[in-house]
Amino acid sequence: MKTQDITIIGAGIVGLCSALELQQAGYTVTLIDKADPGQGASYGNAGIISPWSIVPQSLPGLWRKLPGWLMDPNGPVTVRPGYLPRMAYWGLRFLMNGQTKKVRASAAVMRQLVEDCIPLYKNLLANTGAESLIKDAYYVQAFRHAADANLDALDYRIRAEYGANLARINSHELQQLEPALSHDFQAAIVIKDQARLTNPGRLGSVLKDKFLLAGGHLARLHVNAIRPDLQDQWIYEAQGRQYHTGKILLCAGAWSTDLLKNINVKVMLQNERGYHMSFPGLNLQLNHSVMDADMKFVASQMETGLRIAGTAEFDEKDAPINEARATGLAELASSMFPDLDKSQAQPWVGVRPSMPDSLPCIGSVKNHTGLYVAFGHSHYGMMMAPRTAQLITQHIEGKLPDADLRPFNLDRY
Numbered sequence: 001m002k003t004q005d006i007t008i009i010g011a012g013i014v015g016l017c018s019a020l021e022l023q024q025a026g027y028t029v030t031l032i033d034k035a036d037p038g039q040g041a042s043y044g045n046a047g048i049i050s051p052w053s054i055v056p057q058s059l060p061g062l063w064r065k066l067p068g069w070l071m072d073p074n075g076p077v078t079v080r081p082g083y084l085p086r087m088a089y090w091g092l093r094f095l096m097n098g099q100t101k102k103v104r105a106s107a108a109v110m111r112q113l114v115e116d117c118i119p120l121y122k123n124l125l126a127n128t129g130a131e132s133l134i135k136d137a138y139y140v141q142a143f144r145h146a147a148d149a150n151l152d153a154l155d156y157r158i159r160a161e162y163g164a165n166l167a168r169i170n171s172h173e174l175q176q177l178e179p180a181l182s183h184d185f186q187a188a189i190v191i192k193d194q195a196r197l198t199n200p201g202r203l204g205s206v207l208k209d210k211f212l213l214a215g216g217h218l219a220r221l222h223v224n225a226i227r228p229d230l231q232d233q234w235i236y237e238a239q240g241r242q243y244h245t246g247k248i249l250l251c252a253g254a255w256s257t258d259l260l261k262n263i264n265v266k267v268m269l270q271n272e273r274g275y276h277m278s279f280p281g282l283n284l285q286l287n288h289s290v291m292d293a294d295m296k297f298v299a300s301q302m303e304t305g306l307r308i309a310g311t312a313e314f315d316e317k318d319a320p321i322n323e324a325r326a327t328g329l330a331e332l333a334s335s336m337f338p339d340l341d342k343s344q345a346q347p348w349v350g351v352r353p354s355m356p357d358s359l360p361c362i363g364s365v366k367n368h369t370g371l372y373v374a375f376g377h378s379h380y381g382m383m384m385a386p387r388t389a390q391l392i393t394q395h396i397e398g399k400l401p402d403a404d405l406r407p408f409n410l411d412r413y
């Protein structure tokens with residue numbers, strides 16, 4: 001077995017981008033997934049690709065809004081009551097991260113993972129025939145009360161400090177930008193110089209094909225356990241068999257902790273389930289990613305129709321779809337787009353792997369030579385994946401990564 005062999009467990013967007021990067025660096029890469037590549041959380045997201053998504057989820061004053069959100073059946077956050085003990089400590093650590101100083105510290109780190117996300121995707125898609133999967137776009141954050149569209153709010157100030165091109169527009173300008181949007185929205189903040197994916201699931205298939213074409217190995221296996229063997233190499237067990245590999249890179253998103261548990265590595269990762277409703281057909285047209293900033297969900301025009309994505313639901317990873325939530329999301333979509341045809345609406349749920357500070361885990365696993373991780377990208381995994389792939393590859397190669405990996409330490413909590 002050559003040490004240049006590496007097995008990546010999990011072929012979501014993080015695993016796929018890492019596989020391509022490691023392949024380019026000369027590794028013999030085997031990519032494993034229990035399902036089709038790119039069809040986990042990486043399938044159903046809102047497709048926002050933004051160099052300006054540098055503000056973590058926990059912000060000052062959020063705790064004041066939480067009770068109202070939790071009481072509202074269509075509110076942006078929900079916790080299944082029986083699951084509360086499993087997430088209470090995480091929730092506390094999450095809220096503690098909402099201090100201005102910590103938000104600013106996270107922003108500086110997040111910026112390193114997203115600043116080049118648009119050119120990196122354009123490079124990844126070059127010569128695949130699927131270049132149109134990424135489109136330049138704005139991020140329009142629309143508010144029902146004009147006073148709430150405030151460029152002095154901390155999240156917009158931070159973006160501006162890093163050079164984002166932001167504009168506040170009134171209801172008339174908003175209607176010109178997005179004519180399908182309800183007249184209830186009185187103002188918006190427009191974040192320019194962004195991009196959006198028009199079909200995140202198809203992106204996964206395109207990157208998988210690119211990996212296979214370059215000689216990569218793909219296996220459909222459900223890995224049950226990983227463990228070191230006697231020669232600093234690794235064994236993974238799947239479907240009653242044992243497989244040997246030089247190194248393992250764990251990119252199994254929200255499921256990563258299940259595999260780390262059996263080697264006694266604990267990580268403060270939480271299942272933050274998100275929903276989307278898709279409305280097949282093209283009965284209305286959107287030009288940009290549009291957020292209902294009051295209810296915290298995002299509307300995006302996909303190749304297949306309109307997609308409304310949002311909700312932070314804390315529950316087991318494999319809990320069934322909460323139908324009331326899905327119906328509620330469709331109602332919210334109608335309030336945003338009065339002409340929307342809801343007759344064929346399709347719900348989907350996926351699991352964001354979330355750390356309390358909104359930063360992923362990227363790097364080595366202490367005391368486990370040859371085991372690496374890249375997971376925990378919460379709300380930002382699509383845009384952070386290409387840069388994550390570069391950094392973890394540099395680290396695995398033994399080079400000094402061109403960003404400090406310490407904020408991404410697995411054991412920072």
Ligand SMILES: Cc1cc2nc3c(=O)[nH]c(=O)nc-3n(C[C@H](O)[C@H](O)[C@H](O)COP(=O)(O)OP(=O)(O)OC[C@H]3O[C@@H](n4cnc5c(N)ncnc54)[C@H](O)[C@@H]3O)c2cc1C
Pocket residue numbers: 009010011012013014015032033034035036037038039040041042043044045046047048049221222223224251252253254255256259273274275276309310311350351352353374375376377378379380381382383384
């Ligand atoms: C509603 C919603 C909207 C979002 N919007 C955006 C957005 O607009 N922009 C953005 O950047 N991010 C967004 N995100 C976040 C983004 O989708 C995630 O951060 C990202 O997809 C995580 O990618 P991943 O590769 O780590 O995980 P996943 O895509 O979940 O991939 C993990 C893979 O590991 C496999 N796996 C797990 N366990 C095993 C095992 N034991 N054996 C074999 N295979 C295994 C799974 O089958 C899966 O394919 C959104 C998420 C949601 C839910």
